[in-house]
Amino acid sequence: xxxxxxxxxxxxxxxxxxxxxxxxxxxxxxxxxxxxxxxxxxxxxxxxxxxxxxxxxxxxxxxxxxxxxxxxxxxxxxxxxxxxxxxxxxxxxxxxxxxxxxxxxxxxxxxxxxxxxxxxxxxxxxxxxxxxxxxxxxxxxxxxxxxxxxxxxxxxxxxxxxxxxxxxxxxxxxxxxxxxxxxxxxxxxxxxxxxxxxxxxxxxxxxxxxxxxxxxxxxxxxxxxxxxxxxxxxxxxxxxxxxxxxxxxxxxxxxxxxxxxxxxxxxxxxxxxxxxxxxxxxxxxxxxxxxxxxxxxxxxxxxxxxxxxxxxxxxxxxxxxxxxxxxxxxxxxxxxxxx
Numbered sequence: 001x002x003x004x005x006x007x008x009x010x011x012x013x014x015x016x017x018x019x020x021x022x023x024x025x026x027x028x029x030x031x032x033x034x035x036x037x038x039x040x041x042x043x044x045x046x047x048x049x050x051x052x053x054x055x056x057x058x059x060x061x062x063x064x065x066x067x068x069x070x071x072x073x074x075x076x077x078x079x080x081x082x083x084x085x086x087x088x089x090x091x092x093x094x095x096x097x098x099x100x101x102x103x104x105x106x107x108x109x110x111x112x113x114x115x116x117x118x119x120x121x122x123x124x125x126x127x128x129x130x131x132x133x134x135x136x137x138x139x140x141x142x143x144x145x146x147x148x149x150x151x152x153x154x155x156x157x158x159x160x161x162x163x164x165x166x167x168x169x170x171x172x173x174x175x176x177x178x179x180x181x182x183x184x185x186x187x188x189x190x191x192x193x194x195x196x197x198x199x200x201x202x203x204x205x206x207x208x209x210x211x212x213x214x215x216x217x218x219x220x221x222x223x224x225x226x227x228x229x230x231x232x233x234x235x236x237x238x239x240x241x242x243x244x245x246x247x248x249x250x251x252x253x254x255x256x257x258x259x260x261x262x263x264x265x266x267x268x269x270x271x272x273x274x275x276x277x278x279x280x281x282x283x284x285x286x287x288x289x290x291x292x293x294x295x296x297x298x299x300x301x302x303x304x305x306x307x308x309x310x311x312x313x314x315x316x317x318x319x320x321x322x323x324x325x326x327x328x329x330x331x332x333x334x335x336x337x338x339x
Contacts, residue, residue: 004033005083008075012040014089024092030099038075041065067185088165090214100209101168112173112202115162121212128213131159131206136246137253137308138234140191159206161194166211188233198302199295228273235277
């Protein structure tokens, strides 16, 4: 595994971010073996700019936008490296990021992925994500979210999973797990992958290498907003994996989100997201038997007990629980492929 990692950058109308992202990749102390940009049907001139200004970058131009998960899978399949970094267009990596992340996976052969310390690009003293935690109420929280970068997140260790906005993956392990589940379109597809990898015996390491992330840089382009996808995809995740005995905890969280939606006068949109999520859940429910058959680790060990209410639940203010660092490619999240 001494070959340099590949870097894969899914892009959808990210022209204004591309130069900063690619310049940071070019300044890496460990030079990547290749840089692949998978363009998801951009209409802002991204592809022409890449070919003119960054001829060293391999561009895979898709004809339509089919979501972050699909673009990431295309890049992973096309990459030549044993290790593959997934990087958002609105992310700027510290010069030592790739070297530290690659060394982490070399030092821990049982880890299929590595999470990093993501800080706000606008306010680098603010933490965006320091590794993910999945709870039994269906919520995925980002450690340190919106808190101060005060040294609490400077120790490496094991975490549940990595945000795919800036993460390093062991390519063979991800492909063996069938890659990102594309029905999510965006949001929680990396949580689903992290859970599948854990169920098959892989771990995820946290290395506090810094990635600066613009954060929510594309959410305004979503037809229904990130909250819609969070609600819809949470129900999909629960249907695919969670045992029935966890449903009271899931119901508690769903009722709390419902009350919040009513208070904020967006109940109709929330109910539409829930209805779409239930439709997706019914389509995905048959996957449960296959996923359980391939598991080597019990779901209780993969998702250990954690408070889902109170100050130790891991929540953060002014944020819908279950949200994720923004890697939204836009498009049509109401589409239910293969259902």
